[in-house]
Amino acid sequence: MAPKGFADKVAFVWKVADKLRGTFKQHEYGSVMLPLLVLRRMDAVLSPTKDAVLDQAVASGALKADRKTLGKAVGEGVDMLLKRASGHRFYSLSPLTFASMLQNDKELAEQLASYIRRLSPDAYTVMESYNLDDKITRMDRAGILYPVMADFADLDLRPSVVSNEAMGYIFEELLRKFSEMSNETAGEHYTPREVIDLMVELLLHGRTHAELTENPKPVRTIYDPAAGTGGMLMGALHGITQANPDAKVHVYGQELNAETWAIAQSDLMLQDTNPQQMAQGNSLTQDAFSGKSFDFILANPPYGVKWSSYAKPIVDEHEKQGFHGRFGAGLPSVADGSLLFLQHMLSKMKPTGSRVGIVLSGSPLFSGAASSGQSEIRRWILEQDWLEGIVALPDQMFYNTGISTYVWILTNNKAAEDRGLVRLIDARQLGTKMRKSLGDKRKELTADAIAQIAQLYGGAKTEFADDPKVRVLPREKFAFQRIVVERPLKRRWEVTPEAVAAAPFDEYAHLVGRRFDTERALLTEVSDLTAKAKKAFATACAIADPEAQVITKRNGKPEPDPELRDQENVPVPAGYFDLEEAGRDKALREAAETHLIRVVHPYVPDAWIDHTKTKVGVEIPFTRQFYMYEPPRPVEDIAAEVKELEVQIQEWMKGLGL
Template structure:
């Protein structure tokens, strides 16, 4: 539950932001207001120990070993400030407000200063100062009472989150890169912590849960997950961890942690895919909305090296997706952070990872690896137009390495595409939202999917083998005759055999016997030039007495995987594939091409999840007579109108 009264603080800051109008563009407001809010909160929090910290700083000058730890202990917090200024006193000299504020920032503890510097606040201080706004804005913040006795850490988190949401929506043209709509986050969190997981949280006196987001953006998923877990059990201890590539977005996420007295070191800056900041840690819950449709070519070398060098001992052993989309790299990374005794993973992906890539490709192999381990619990299709910078269809994947026995080998699909509500005012590409009722409905459908009494067309439960297939290669015999044409012997050294023009041969050997004196290369060239496909010609027999396949008649077909295939051992899988393929050949192919056979050495197993196909409902076309009657009625109406108008 959100703390009472936090909306007043939000409204206050929102009103202050209005003073930036004309000097800053709307999408820049958050980059000014949020760091100032962080600074004001630190100012209020550090007030009781300010004098002691300054005294200790005088006793322990910069450069002395252990100085940071000493000053943190003196401050009683994870950060400190040795500046002689507060938000009130820096206003005492109205001619030097900018310099005073810079002193306030530069004398913060190193970690806190790095967070503020990541906002690139200095340049914005200069702009406000030149425009004559700085004093007025800081004076307003000085009046904002953010003392811990008035605003708890939890309330401060809500204030920060709400302002972040409002500023992100204001800058919706770019917000989608780092900001996930809160209703989508709530849905993901509810899907992961509802049902048996919620019961476990509620029954445990003091549950401890670790939550991780490898593409954390502004940290919204982590904070929402923490709040939801604490709603279920206010004694719960929630330890969060996240990593974010974008510097300013990372600063926002770190600020959010600092506002709630959470170690900001739990939010790391950097590229998750090339340098895992939490490589040795495992987590109970993993959430993410990674960038999709984004190429990973710029840092492909490090990823390929890990894939080839470490295999399944690394993060990307299952395979590498196409270079144009790294979504499935993030998914593999998250799965590598599951605890051996059970974790739950939720990730938002576009439609492409469901089916892109043919059998044997990196994408298909990643999906196959997931199904082989029976980690895919379910997928929920979201309405389109849910995100700020894209209107495409998106899907929430739920994975776990601790499936309930009744869910083993099964995957639940929930079609929530029609549950979106149109917004009164669009925000960029976001034109739909999920209401609380819709979220509850989706979670109900998901949790009840395995109930045999459930009967809802929006839900399907399928065996994991239903998403797999074997790609078989169907061969047909090569049938050729050889006829010497003028073109075949027009050049040297074939001109010596011009007397063969017009002659036909049933075998390649007979042709070459009639044209002696050629090198091996020239023999191949002549045979190729004279070969003519002929369905009535004899079958070509190659080396070892085997029938040669005709590459021009080669075909490929998909054959569904046998039931229970993933549970078989290696030999059993091979036998099952071959048996099913031969059955398909006998029942589906030989009726049309009786001389066809399957080359089992070329068979590949593929996995795709054609989600929309599972929920497609065929609507038959209207009867021709009905359409003809409608056309005739329209023609009659047109003739009547024409007559009435005197045309």
């Protein structure tokens, strides 16, 4: 539940944003308001200890005695002393405040820029990522900098009035509103609030929720490798603290985009979180939390993004480290790195048990043939029995795409009754159309819909057995063996005009029309040719004939006909993933031979399976599991409708005088 009074603060800042109209486009409002909100909060938080910090800065040489002139650069030791003096993880070496800057409107832009430059290194890095200097100049030239700053100076954000938790809610609500206003690009970095709420609900359901509530002071860690603006981290944090207000929650994240990282970092900074816990960079190539594991790992990575431009370190890790690294299971197509993010997240699970939630497009469910990188990754996940369930979301849920999306929930600590099973929930019809679309987002999940999905997901295996939106299936249901069915090579040899048309075979034109039962008989007639020429001539004269004799190898076994070769998918037997490697091979062979006898031999009795070419694949054909056959309309009804339309058209034609 949001803290009391937070809505008033949100409304105040939202009203201030109206002053930007005409100077900035709507999608730019957030990049101005959010950093100013952060600055005002820091100004209010640092006010009680400002003199102590400045005194310490003078004593340390970071400031001159006049407090207005910078001294030597702040080293690590001095930085720690100044933080201790401020009582916070950041400080300011500027004697200015929001109130004092307003005393000179002509120098306001310069003073504000100076105020930002004198923030502590961590805080300055965040503000620099907002690229605020250019925006300050634009506001100053437009004559709106002073009124905007004056409004922010009137905004009371003292810690005694607004707690860190409340400040987080204010920042996140404004971020949501500004993100929705800039819906053209919001989807790249912002996940709709209701999707986050659903993911958190699924991650915390059942015994996980019970463990949180029964523990008097649980400590939990959360990680998002594609943090964006930090919405998922904050959503999970609030979900845990709502379950148990005494819970101690530590959030960690990494984000590639600098300005988006600054937003996420600001949110954490306003809640007095260590800035080292929100890293900037590509988590696939520059893992900022290598060797660290977490209780909850969740993300909404970018869909269908090519990773070829930074493939080398990923490929190297896969080839050199295997399963000792993050990508041992396989590498997906360079056209989509979603499954790289999933493997990275799974590598962050604690040995004692973690829960993972990820939003993916439909492609990772089924793309890639048997033995491809994508299939091998899915196969590895099922072998480990980590996939708990998948929820299909309604389409048109995100700001910059209308494609279908799915929430995967994985864990390395399944409940005993869930082992070997995967639950699928079809929530595609549970979306509600919005009164006003936001970019491509035209649907949303209401609180009731989220509760219904969570109930379907968390129900017992038999509780919703007849519900058309629920499937609880053994993991083997998604695995298959791709078998190669061979048929014997049957050939006869006939010398044709085409075969002898090319030199050096034209001298055998007298043989045109002759038929030979064996290749040897044909070659006897052209014994003076070289071995290479004989082979070419025999190939040119070979004709497929189902009535001809079977061509055999030296060991007497039939030669397979590549033109008649076929491939089929055969389900793996029940309990396949529970078997040892040798047992799996035997089970696959037996299942394939049974399929051959029952399905193939009634039509092609001489076929056989080449087991050396068998490949095991895994795909999750979600929509197929929920397909409902709808019989076509009766012909009589269609004919009657056509006649009715013909009569209507004739009436229209009469009205036109035709």
